[in-house]
Amino acid sequence: MLGMDHEQKRIDSRDHVKFNPQNLKDPEDKEQFLVKKGAYTGAPYDYQSTTHYAKTLFSADPTDETKPVLEPINCEPFCPKELG
16 A cells, blocks of 8 residues: 555564564564554554555565464464465
């Protein structure tokens, strides 16, 4: 969506996804996952939004699902298998 931040940058995102910076390929990519004050929160958190990064995007090994950069949390029993 034009003019909206990535879903995982929402101020409430850490209530919905766990960020695992230790799994990043490049530590400088951490900036991509920082929460942004003022990011849009006028709708429910959308794990499958087109503006949401996939679990292993920016990962040291994108094929290793056991070491995701982002993990869905607090969504049981309906946690999505994929993000974005």
